[in-house]
Amino acid sequence: KAGVTQTPRYLIKTRGQQVTLSCSPISGHRSVSWYQQTPGQGLQFLFEYFSETQRNKGNFPGRFSGRQFSNSRSEMNVSTLELGDSALYLCASSLDSGATTGELFFGEGSRLTVL
Amino acid sequence: SQKIEQNSEALNIQEGKTATLTCNYTNYSPAYLQWYRQDPGRGPVFLLLIRENEKEKRKERLKVTFDTTLKQSLFHITASQPADSATYLCALVQYNNNDMRFGAGTRLTVKP
Numbered sequence: 001k002a003g004v005t006q007t008p009r010y011l012i013k014t015r016g017q018q019v020t021l022s023c024s025p026i027s028g029h030r031s032v033s034w035y036q037q038t039p040g041q042g043l044q045f046l047f048e049y050f051s052e053t054q055r056n057k058g059n060f061p062g063r064f065s066g067r068q069f070s071n072s073r074s075e076m077n078v079s080t081l082e083l084g085d086s087a088l089y090l091c092a093s094s095l096d097s098g099a100t101t102g103e104l105f106f107g108e109g110s111r112l113t114v115l
Numbered sequence: 116s117q118k119i120e121q122n123s124e125a126l127n128i129q130e131g132k133t134a135t136l137t138c139n140y141t142n143y144s145p146a147y148l149q150w151y152r153q154d155p156g157r158g159p160v161f162l163l164l165i166r167e168n169e170k171e172k173r174k175e176r177l178k179v180t181f182d183t184t185l186k187q188s189l190f191h192i193t194a195s196q197p198a199d200s201a202t203y204l205c206a207l208v209q210y211n212n213n214d215m216r217f218g219a220g221t222r223l224t225v226k227p
């Protein structure tokens with residue numbers, strides 16, 4: 001069974017640009033969550049999608065957005081990039097939600113560097 | 116405000132000893148608490164889940180306790196090995212909420 005796949009693994013952008021990150025969950029998993037991880041802040045929750053609907057959102061500005069497709073694949077977009085957006089962006093999938101099935105399965109992450 | 120605090124950024128212990136990591140939370144009513152392991156450059160990997168009405172869970176050399184009165188979870192690794200060196204994260208899921216919130220993690224180093 002293939003794990004969670006995130007693309008691209010590494011990318012470099014400049015301030016003001018936008019970026020789109022992709023996540024393919026484990027087959028059969030319907031919930032996808034996104035996290036930002038930085039050395040200073042740890043893992044910060046961005047949003048969670050289930051059946052193409054955003055169910056929860058963390059405390060991030062509107063520049064951060066996401067969506068989920070009918071095949072459960074998800075994308076997140078960050079517009080007008082700032083230096084502080086440099087981070088490891090992690091996607092996690094679960095059958096339903098972490099609360100009911102027990103665990104999140106994480107991808108390897110997309111490391112974004114903003115110059 | 117809501118907080119999840121893991122007691123220390125780093126913990127160094129000798130091989131064979133028991134490592135004990137702490138997770139304290141404030142202003143949460145967790146339905147579940149989970150522990151994950153993260154190696155450098157990799158995504159976290161699930162280790163154990165403990166529910167609000169459970170006091171203790173074990174899996175091989177791992178043990179988790181959950182005290183809702185103290186608002187604390189303890190994570191133990193017995194007979195620790197250098198391969199246990201990693202960052203360990205605790206995470207909470209609240210009732211009526213589907214998102215999981217993480218502590219900052221504790222970096223464990225087991226020295227041979």
